[in-house]
Amino acid sequence: MKKKKILKIAIPAAVVVVIGGVTVRNNAANTARERAEAMTVEAMTVETGDVTETVETNGTVVSGQQKVIFSPVNANVSMADFQVGDLVKAGTPLVSFDLKDLEEQNQKAELTVRANELSYQDSVNKSNEAANRQAAARNQAAALQAQVNAKTQEVEQLANALTGLAQQQMVERQQQTEEVESQTHELESQLKTAQKELESARKIYDKAAAAQQTAQVNFDAAAAAAENDAQGLETAREKLNQANKDLTAAKNDYENKQQAVEELQNQIGHLQAAFAEAQDTDTDIQLQQKLQTAQSELAELKGNLESQKAIAEGESGALSSAAKEQMRTNNNLAELESKSLEELIAEGRKGIQAEFNGVISDKQIMEGGMVTQGMQLFTLQSIEDVNVEVLLSKNVYERIKEGQKAEITFAGQTYQGTVKRISRIAAAGMSGSNQAAVSSASVMATIHIDNPDDHIFLGVDAKVTIQAAEARDVLVLPTEAVNIGKDGTFCWVYEDGVMKKRSITTGVTADDCVEIIQGIDEGEQVIPDPGNHEEGDSVTVTKTQEEEVMEDE
Template identity: 25%
Template sequence: MGILKNKKTMVITAVVIAAAIGAGGMTLHANAALKVNSYTASTDTIVKTVEVNGNVVSDNTASIYSNINGKIEAINYKIGDYVKKGDTIISYDNEDIEQKIALAEYSMQESFASYDSIIQSGGRSAGLYSEAKNTLNELETQINDTQAAIDNLNRSITARRASIAEYGANLQISAIDWSDNPDSSEYENLQKLIATNSYDQQFDPEVLRMQEELTTLTTQLASYRELKAQMISQKATGYAGLITEGTKEQIEAAKAAGELSTNDEVSNLKEALGGIKADFDGVITAIGVSENETVGDGTLLFTIESTDDVVIKVNVNKYDILDIEEGQTTSCMIKGKDYTGKISRIEHMTGQGETSTIGVEVTLDEPDENIILGLETKVKVTTASLDDALTIPMDALFTDDAGEYVYVLQDNEAKRRTVETGVKNEDYVQILYGVDNGETVIWNDETDLEDGMSVRAE
């Protein structure tokens, strides 16, 4: 920005007067007029700029980590190298990766077989449990019915034997009554009946039939109870192997998760066969591995900073920041090449330290591979630009306690004019009031002018 000149109050020296007298009187000769610089006020475009120093940095940094366990075969670039999008930065040992792919796919198939075996085993257990449960229900009925039949038979046998015994007892009583007449046919008849009754008490056909049926039922009951014991054991075994719906869902979820994990692993391994490539144009700023090193999942491979998304970070003082706004155009030179850009960000806080500055970021319009990150550069910010502005040189503008003023050439004399100014830069100033378009303003680089002074414009 131009420095305004201060007008000094001076008195015309005696040397000038003496020169006039020596020329033949008190009247000043035309040659005594002060030679001055002149400029015709005219409309033009005036641009105001602020210059600040900054550093070139990337606005997009990516740290790339390994997503597989593998062996590094080759590192194709060094720190500081420029790379293009798609360039292979690091290559893995492909033979090692292919073995890992085969192992992962085999493990997945083995896991699937294990899951299927569990489900099938659960199905078999469910069948055994269901069979045992249904059979036990049937056996319980059969056991109860058979036991009831046995009880009925035992009661019938007991009643039959009691009836035969009672009949025999009555025969004995009758035989006693006829014992006084042993030769009678009645007594002889009674003895025959007593003998038959005695036989019947041991070998009654009905009793024998019921006893035979009882034996069959008792054997059947024992068979039922043995089968019941077996079914109880089978039910317990089946229950232990049952897979509930919740467990089945968990198994299916574990299977799906395992499949997804293995597929991701295989996908990452297959992708790694082609090496790790740059996602954008940029500069390698860090490498975290070495060749022939076996790295694990999550290991830092390299860091790349984009040269497509480049900003210049500058610190602006508290005076210049008043004129700076987001969106203003900028220009700078990096490695001898001009670049344009815009103010893209202004921090809303001052920095720490002795000098309170505000951080400002400039985004370049068309960065390229010639950009070197970290370089210092001077940025010129266009803070104002006016077309058709009435302008004069900054050298023609003066100031004192009364304000700003100029000298206008009028009838070969310097005429002081108070002016109101607008936009200023190092060379020119916009005149808002006090000078008309086409008027000539004057100044002298060595001598201060005064109102009414005789002058001669160059």
């Protein structure tokens, strides 16, 4: 938090009394001055700063990963060179076994298992063959039944489709006939009109051709007499040119009319051909063929179904379930015994190594001693995954959240941590302290150590400071300036020469200061300790020597 300016505030008093123009004697003035000095109070200017709310408690350092190691074999221990409390690295050999007796047992077991397997397999094979035949017949019958059902449905659908198609085709053909007749009639009407127009165009064309020939003859005659009649030649030329233009136009019109007639004739032909093709469709024939094929397939499926049912419902000749299970169990026991011995020998030859960096927290064996399969040998606790377990009282656990940062101190070392887990089950009894002993139900919290090292000791007490909340660059008051009354939280402020009571809203609270959310503004003057003064008393502010020094800095 930023430095606070400390001011001296004095309550004013009349130090001079004038009666009839005469000053009261000096001892009266001195008394007034002494009374004013006796009422002086300290004040501070409201400034911004940072507030960190922490929860301090004690806990126990524990490993976050613990593994109890059990013996994989029945054997003598040939090596177990470690003690409780030893620090071991991952991969360090810790235990080795003498496997001589186990290897002899394995050889005998293999011979016994082989003999049992041959007898068992012969009986089981014969039983399985009979059972498989019957099971296959049952499965095949079920599959065939499904196929028969599907094929029956297909036959019904084809028969219905064939009946429906015949009715639909009858209606469609009637509609098509009416449509084709209507379209043909319309096209034939257009054709007659086009043919008349073609005949008219042909006559115009023939007339234009005759006129052109006449104009050509006249032009040729005029050309021969051109020397005597130049004007006649020019007139003949103009008539010839016009006759050529008329002939070309008549020819183009005739050809267009002829093309129109041909197109109408083609349309009529295509329409009649399409109608004839539609009448010759063989869709109903295809459906009839599909129906006959489906009926044949259905008959064949029904025959196969009856054959498979006869096999499935007949006498299987297989072993009973109880007899087969007994033989299987005996054989499995023999196989397991042999396999277990082989696997145990392989495991025993590997010995036991440390799976991770850690500390030996328990040891149950010694070199030369006999161990049995599943017997507890030792316990290894990790020093890389380390936590501190703390109990939080009801006064603080609501402020603690997973993910909050913490500082952990023990064995002269300081580590950084993170709140990893908060238990949802309360524990009763005395434990640790959150600035006070916990005597009621408490909640267990796990603080993960983020930067463990080789100086970690498991099981020791640790001091934990959890950063429960933080506010930066906010209005701050020292805790002694914040008061709690029946109407809520308030502080004393100096305003317009008067000491006033001001309601405030607080936020993050530390040991020595409090965040002020609402109620006062930066730069206002707050009185931490009003002494015997009351709200409404008039005061004056006087700078203290301490404030002057701080301002100089």
